[in-house]
Amino acid sequence: MIIKIPNPFNFQARKTFLPQIKANPAGEELILDFEGVTTLDSAALGMLLMAREQTKDTSSRVSLINCNDSVKQILEVAQFHMLFKIS
Amino acid sequence: MSIKLVQLPEQYRLGHKYIDGQHEILFQLFKELSEYCKDTEYDIELEIILLSLKTYVDTHFRYEENLMESLGYINIETHKLEHSKLEKQVVEKFDKFSTLSNKDEMMVFALDLKGFLMHWLLEHIAETDRTFCETLN
Ligand SMILES: [Fe+2]
Numbered sequence: 001m002i003i004k005i006p007n008p009f010n011f012q013a014r015k016t017f018l019p020q021i022k023a024n025p026a027g028e029e030l031i032l033d034f035e036g037v038t039t040l041d042s043a044a045l046g047m048l049l050m051a052r053e054q055t056k057d058t059s060s061r062v063s064l065i066n067c068n069d070s071v072k073q074i075l076e077v078a079q080f081h082m083l084f085k086i087s
Numbered sequence: 088m089s090i091k092l093v094q095l096p097e098q099y100r101l102g103h104k105y106i107d108g109q110h111e112i113l114f115q116l117f118k119e120l121s122e123y124c125k126d127t128e129y130d131i132e133l134e135i136i137l138l139s140l141k142t143y144v145d146t147h148f149r150y151e152e153n154l155m156e157s158l159g160y161i162n163i164e165t166h167k168l169e170h171s172k173l174e175k176q177v178v179e180k181f182d183k184f185s186t187l188s189n190k191d192e193m194m195v196f197a198l199d200l201k202g203f204l205m206h207w208l209l210e211h212i213a214e215t216d217r218t219f220c221e222t223l224n
Binding site for chain 1: 088089090091092093094104105108109111112114115116118119130131135136138139142143146147149150
């Protein structure tokens with residue numbers, strides 16, 4: 001399943017993001033599309049960690065795609081390349 | 088680009104972009120735990136928050152340890168020992184979590200774990216991480 005991430009990605013996105021994650025069908029890869037996202041905060045980073053745990057039983061990995069350079073920098077500071085597939 | 092520090096108390100900021108940013112995320116997860124305890128209809132399960140916290144504590148500790156290693160930090164073994172002691176305690180607490188049967192017990196557990204981890208982390212940041220970061224500057 002592909003989920004489009006809103007910009008800015010922050011606490012406001014929670015209401016739509018978390019139900020979307022839970023709806024990911026079993027066995028399907030979860031792909032989070034960061035196209036157009038320029039800002040994300042620690043609330044969003046926390047949501048990503050929870051999304052990863054939420055889908056662990058059903059999906060082998062969570063991919064973050066279309067990340068721009070500033071998003072990649074934040075993810076690098078957070079060391080999320082250890083936990084997600086980032087492109 | 089650095090992670091904006093919102094949850095991490097001012098006096099615990101060490102001036103290292105990566106370490107501060109990762110501590111901020113840990114504090115963000117503590118906030119999730121407190122929110123869960125305030126609201127029984129919270130939108131995420133307790134187990135998911137706890138697992139996220141455990142995963143990220145591991146990730147963060149490995150980052151610090153790799154950094155210390157690459158810099159030949161003299162106190163690395165003592166620092167690593169503190170990390171591994173905490174990790175062991177977290178595993179023990181998680182074993183207890185799987186025996187809980189109702190929501191009230193889970194709430195008590197969540198608040199207790201949050202208190203324990205936050206207290207540990209703040210002391211660790213103030214002493215052990217600060218000492219390490221001071222050698223970096
Ligand atoms: Fe540390």
